[in-house]
Amino acid sequence: MSTHHISVTINGTPYQGDVESRTLLVHWIRDILGLTGTHIGCDTSACGACTILVDGKATKSCAMFAVQADGRQIMTVEGLEQGGKLHPLQEGFHEEHALQCGYCTPGMLMSSLALLQRNPNPSEHEIRVGISGNLCRCTGYVNIVKAIQYAAEKMQAAEQVPVGAEGGE
């Protein structure tokens, strides 16, 4: 068994610690760092509840060892909200009623974020493919798709605001 000292940036904050080689990234994030927004839904890396971004790539954090994250940039669901303001995806999930029990939501949000970063204006089919690694047992996905469309529109509109037209506070 080996133990390793790792340094990882999560949501812009640097974290360090000693981890056993066998510690899964999701367990380090939740149990050691206390960032419990990321969920664990299965043992088979099938459900996607633990999805986070690692160096910008959607990643099932139950299928990666914490030691592998050394030196990498991570974003979890806690990193979506900025300055007390919900991310357009979070707002979309709220407005479109895209969750019931909410268990899949953190992973669903992070997969959706990765999708919109790669493809800002996805078709319904592309959205459904994009979130196909994330299981939801409540909604039937219809409202999740609507929420992602809501966020895509809002994020694109925000990008089209001319420089200087916003702010002034």
Add this chain to the structure above:
Amino acid sequence: MIPGTYDYLVARSVDEAVALLDQHGGEAKILAGGQSLIPLMRFRIAGPSVLIDINHINSLEYIQEIDGTLHIGALTREAELDQSALIRERYPILLDTSTMVADPVVRNWATVGGNIAHADPANDHPATMLALGARVVARGPAGERVIPIDEFFTDAPFETALGSNEMLTEIRIPAPAERSGGAYFKLERKVGDYAIAGVAVYIILDGSGNVSYAGIGLTNVGQTPIKARAAEQSLLGKPLDDANIHAAADLAAAATQPTADTRGPVEYKRAMARTLTVRALHKALTRATGGE
């Protein structure tokens, strides 16, 4: 569940990875994408005492066509195949395959080399590589050797021709010939599940429309990836008409050795292998004659 204990080592080059493999004998395993290995370790089905992480060897991630051969670095992620313009334009069978591997999140880390070296009969690339007549490059302490894919898989599940101190570094695929086409069809219960059955087909037609090459690989209908040799042979020198396609599909189905499980009984899986072979041959013919 929590994996058992092991020693984690990082290799920064292929030479370093091979040296570490050689040093640790059969105790060590290569950690590539880890999308099969880590779940297996969580279930304690796999319990290597040493893992050699190769994820920092960026020089193993490439997709290049050079002098009539497509070279895919073993660490190339499935997502890179999904997004590659070269693959999209020239190798639709590889796009068919990579987009059926697990799900999009898994594909961000899962590697083409890992999918093959793991030699799981349920994995998707083995059948496609059998159909394409691919070769793989293995690197060991004594240097490189090139192994035809049908010699790479053995008669035992999860076993390959790789020695314990060798690692797979590259996959080589013949560039598409004139009048060639391929397709991969997979029937699955849901995204991310293993195949109920999967069929990869690659054909080359001669100037008069007769088959001059046929490769047919089968996924998850036996203990190993299956090359449907009798079905391939049956097509040679013949046109791909309905009668020949159905005769080949019957031979492909006869080559299956499925076991009954939650994905269905033996008869069903065999029937699906037959149906998918018909569909894949039709699709390959369409592509070989200029369609999509």
